[in-house]
Each structure stands twice: as structure tokens, then as C-alpha cells.
Amino acid sequence: MADLPRYEPPQRLVRTLGPGHPWLARLPELAERLLHDWELTFERVVAPGGRESTVALVRRADGTPAALKLLAADERLVADEAAALRRWDGLGAVRLLRADPRAGALLLERLHGETSLRSLPDAKATLEAMSTVRRLWVPPGEHPFTTVDDHTGVQVDRVLGSAPEEVRPLVREAIAAREELLGTPAPMVLLHGDFRQGVVLATDDPRAQWLAAGPQPLVGEPEYDLARLVRDRLHDLMASPGAPAQVRRRIRKLADSLDLDRERLRGWTLYRAVESGVRQVLTGDREDGEMLLEFAGWV
Incomplete structure (x- = not known):
């Protein structure tokens, strides 16, 4: 005991x-x-x-x-x-x-909580992440989950509505992207909600070498889930040459590998980066917040 x-x-x-x-x-x-x-x-x-x-x-x-x-x-x-x-x-x-x-x-x-996909080289980790996340995108059936529409609507009111004046143009762009995405039909599947390399952990189970943990489940389109993965290892990305072009190539590669829409992934990547950046700034983490907003400007 x-x-x-x-x-x-x-x-x-x-x-x-x-x-x-x-x-x-x-x-x-x-x-x-x-x-x-x-x-x-x-x-x-x-x-x-x-x-x-x-x-x-x-x-x-x-x-x-x-x-x-x-x-x-x-x-x-x-x-x-x-x-x-x-x-x-x-x-x-x-x-x-x-x-x-x-x-x-x-x-x-x-699971082996100390060993996530972040322990692998980025290219290998990305392949394993894509293999894992595609298994999670199943029909939700009768479900209790919040939709991406409702979830992001709360964010617009509570977070983006309080954005500092200097980032308002980028915020308006992110809100417009959200409205356009939600205004057009898209597949509705069960999403992890916070999918990234760090939540995919090693396992000894023969059914899979890697399994996702820590979901914040939503129902919406797959591009929303994948958008968080686009900015994985952001500190390394920011320090590398040609980072803006790398981001755009990453969006194309991830979308094409999973048969998703490039522009929808780009739109959700922009929205999620801006929302996260503004939230970080508002909670006092200005350094990470400004880095996320700079990333959003490259998308």
C-alpha cells in the first residue's frame, strides 16, 4: 500500500x-x-x-x-x-x-514515460508520429467530446480577444483562417487534441512500439490535430538556416504523407500557433510567446 x-x-x-x-x-x-x-x-x-x-x-x-x-x-x-x-x-x-x-x-x-519520440532523430520521429496519429483518427460515434468549433470559439473569446495591440493584425489573420476552415465541410473524426512527439511514448507491448498518451480529445478534422506537430522542436527550427522555408516544406510533407489538404493544414497551423503564442504572452512567458508568433508569421 x-x-x-x-x-x-x-x-x-x-x-x-x-x-x-x-x-x-x-x-x-x-x-x-x-x-x-x-x-x-x-x-x-x-x-x-x-x-x-x-x-x-x-x-x-x-x-x-x-x-x-x-x-x-x-x-x-x-x-x-x-x-x-x-x-x-x-x-x-x-x-x-x-x-x-x-x-x-x-x-x-x-509505458516508458522517460522515452518519447523526441529521443529519436527528427525525421524518424516524424515518421513514427504520423504512423501513430493516423490510427487515432477514428469515427467518434456517439460521443461526449467538445468539437473543434466550440473549443476554438472559447479561445477566440478568452485568449485572442485579449491579445496585445501589436499582434492584432496576426490575430485577425488567424481568426479569419479559423472562420474559413470551419465554414467549409471537412471529415469529423476523434482527435488527440494535443498531439506532438513528446506525448508518444515507447512501449514493450507487441501491438505497437510507440503509443500516444495524454489526450485532450476533440472532434474535428485531422488537419487540426496535425497542426501542433508542424511546430515540434521549435527551438531547433528557429536556430536553423532557412527556417521559414523549412516550415512551409514541413506543412507540404506532412499533409501529402497523410493525404490531407495542404491549405487546411496551413490554416490550422497558423491559428494554433497564434493562439498558443498569445496565451503564452498573456501568462507571462513572453519569450516563448514571441517565438510562436514569429513562427506563425512564416506559415
Whole structure:
């Protein structure tokens, strides 16, 4: 069972939420209860961990390894993540073993969390990422998920509406691209929502060498999901010669490799980079925010 003093949240999580956050105060007791109720043996907390969740390596009653993910998130978001993982049922994504959305808890098969696609050379990582993400784009069926239309509508109101004056021309371009994209028909599939190299983790399972984790599921067109991958390893990209031309080539290559529309991928890449950049600037991370906005200008 749990050894409470050892269940300390990673410092990254503490810094993000703030040391006085009420969820952090409840976390040791919550972990102890879940370990007991789900008959889990605690091994260790994964560090550095996420900014809104913590993962503990555990073993189930039969000795099989698993990962207990505890999220400082709204119950609806936890339920959506669980629903998406059930829909994929291990195809391209980590398998869900058990869930308690009210407690913010997911029990997952154990992956090699320390080894993501970012450990590979970029070209190889991109190929593996494309192979993984195409498996996730399945019909959503009867679903509880938010649509890209609704999700981005909230972003326009809450984030882009507060953009600094100096970036308003780029913001208007991003909003116009969104409106045009949503105004034309497109396939509606289940999306990961935050797909990038860093969320695709190594596994020992014979069904796949790499599996996606940490979805923020939405329903929309595949180009929206792929747009986040376009700017992967952005710091390296920014430091390389001919970066703007590289970005445009990357869009063409990714779209063509997955039989997607280049212009729709370009539009969503622009929108998502601007929204992320403005959000970073508004939350005080001006350096990364300005880098994302510069990237958006190249698209």
C-alpha cells in the first residue's frame, strides 16, 4: 500500500498550481485511498511529471505494472480523456485499465514515460508520429467530446480577444483562417487534441512500439490535430538556416504523407500557433510567446 510521506508531487506541478493549491493538499490522501481501493502497490512518483497531473508507477494485485494518473482538472475533462482512451482501446494510444473521473484518476497500462519520440532523430520521429496519429483518427460515434468549433470559439473569446495591440493584425489573420476552415465541410473524426512527439511514448507491448498518451480529445478534422506537430522542436527550427522555408516544406510533407489538404493544414497551423503564442504572452512567458508568433508569421 501507499507510504504517504513518499507521495510528494513533482516540483513542476507545484510551481504550476502554486504551493497552496487545495488539490495539492488533498493529493496524499487521495492517492492513499485509490491505492487501497484499487489494490495497487505504490512504487514511485514520476518526475518531472506534468503541469496539471502527476503519475505514479504502481503494480496491480496480480503484479502487472501500471501507471496511476491523478489530474488537477475538471471532472468533465477527466471523463473525456477516459472516454477517448476507451474508444481507441489501445489502438495507437495507451490502454485505460480503470477510471474515476470524480476523483480525477486514471489507471493506465505502463509505458516508458522517460522515452518519447523526441529521443529519436527528427525525421524518424516524424515518421513514427504520423504512423501513430493516423490510427487515432477514428469515427467518434456517439460521443461526449467538445468539437473543434466550440473549443476554438472559447479561445477566440478568452485568449485572442485579449491579445496585445501589436499582434492584432496576426490575430485577425488567424481568426479569419479559423472562420474559413470551419465554414467549409471537412471529415469529423476523434482527435488527440494535443498531439506532438513528446506525448508518444515507447512501449514493450507487441501491438505497437510507440503509443500516444495524454489526450485532450476533440472532434474535428485531422488537419487540426496535425497542426501542433508542424511546430515540434521549435527551438531547433528557429536556430536553423532557412527556417521559414523549412516550415512551409514541413506543412507540404506532412499533409501529402497523410493525404490531407495542404491549405487546411496551413490554416490550422497558423491559428494554433497564434493562439498558443498569445496565451503564452498573456501568462507571462513572453519569450516563448514571441517565438510562436514569429513562427506563425512564416506559415
